[in-house]
Amino acid sequence: MLEVREIRKAFGNQEVLSGISFSIEKGDVAVILGPSGSGKTTLLRCLEFFEQADSGEVLFDDIDVDLRNVTKEQIKAIRQKTAFVFQNYNLFNNKTALENVLEGLVIGRKIPKKEAEAIAKEALDKVGLSDKYAYYPSQLSGGQQQRVGIARAIALSPEIIFFDEPTSALDPELIGEVLATMKKIAKEGTTMLVVTHEMSFAQDVANKIIFMDGGSIVEEGTPRQIFTEPKEERTRQFLKRMLPEYTYYI
Amino acid sequence: MQTLDLHFMWEAFFIALSGAPITLLITVVALLISIPVGFFFSLIRLNGTPILDQLCRIYISFVRGTPLIIQIFLIYNVMPILLERFLRSTHSTLSVFDVNPIWYAFVVFSLYTIAILTEVFRSALKTVQKSQLEAAHSVGLSTCAAYRRIIIPQALVTALPNLCNATTNLIKNTSLCYALSLREITLRAKVAANPGYNYIEAYIDIFLVYLLICSLVEYGFKKYEKKLKAYQCLSA
């Protein structure tokens, strides 16, 4: 469904992505792991065209994009198929929870208001916010805001949702509710590409792990392969740091 | 000590007030022109090419770094010359002396307010984080729709106090139009004061009329600001 070939991206003369290739099938829940600064955020941002990659290719169903010369139409077409959940939620501050979800449906997708409202409410209900339709972001907790962020994404029924560390700006006691929401939509078959440091999510929910370091993919495989028999030393070192109990697996 | 001529003061108050439509007309025209143009310039300053940005900056520092009264004299003296050349080249039967000086006022105060509002809008737009635009893009909004629905409404909240300030300053500055012999508030009251040398009364009247107008404008802005701010106040 989504295939990425040899994405390269440099900021100035610092190469942040040095040829990333992977593919994702419909229904996959892929988790990208990697130390800070390895280029995970940059990768997602390039796929959503917040950042212009220097070269590479993105194949999305029947759309084939050469990243060296992307057209506006291609960006629009890809964004129609994707949604993004941000680390800092990035809800529209001037809109209520319901309006946040409606915005993309009515203005982005041109769905009639009535119909859109039903879809938006259903999405908010799904993330457990049926009593918060009329709340502004400033009136919601971080966990609630992020769940609105997730509702805003799923309401669009995108083919894939990108998550960039959706829980890392949250207080520890609020992480659980967001992870549970993500798990729920994953179980419903939503295709997801998730950058996270939550190992429990990677182990229990993902069916594919991509481990990145220094702008390259070091190793990828099923959670079982990566967590119990990593091939690369760098992967092993990383997991050891992230999972204190990791040694038991060996 | 001579006491104030209250009867004159009462009458002159309404004479001064009768100049308010001209003052307000100049203010409204200047705002109508400089809000869109100033907004456009602020976008250039934020996202435009360095050359265009530099041109805007030169323009702004020219307007803000020189006395308004000098700008008025300059336009008042230079514009007719340019206009006459233009009229002669088009073999028009119009004469520059037929031009109502209010047109010069429109030009001066628009040029002046554009510079002020460019900076007001620029700093307001900068307070809205770029991530709001990205979020809008991610749900399929075009940049234009994102500005219209997400960014401008938020920027407006921060811009409003400064916009109010700019408007009241503009109203007060139109008193300089006496230099164009425009019969607005200040000039009318002064003319009325001439025969009896009732200048103190006239100045108090002028003072009161501007105070009245500016207070009303401020009140209107405050109300509007409160309405726009609804989404922020609720959190408190």
Ligand SMILES: Nc1ncnc2c1ncn2[C@@H]1O[C@H](COP(=O)(O)OP(=O)(O)OP(=O)(O)O)[C@@H](O)[C@H]1O
């Ligand atoms: N806009 C930018 N300009 C310059 N350098 C940048 C920019 N964005 C990211 N970088 C650099 O690119 C590198 C990768 O950043 P990125 O945010 O993709 O890492 P990450 O894997 O998401 O890290 P983290 O786990 O801390 O979020 C870092 O060294 C960062 O300093």
Ligand SMILES: [Mg+2]
């Ligand atoms: Mg990151």
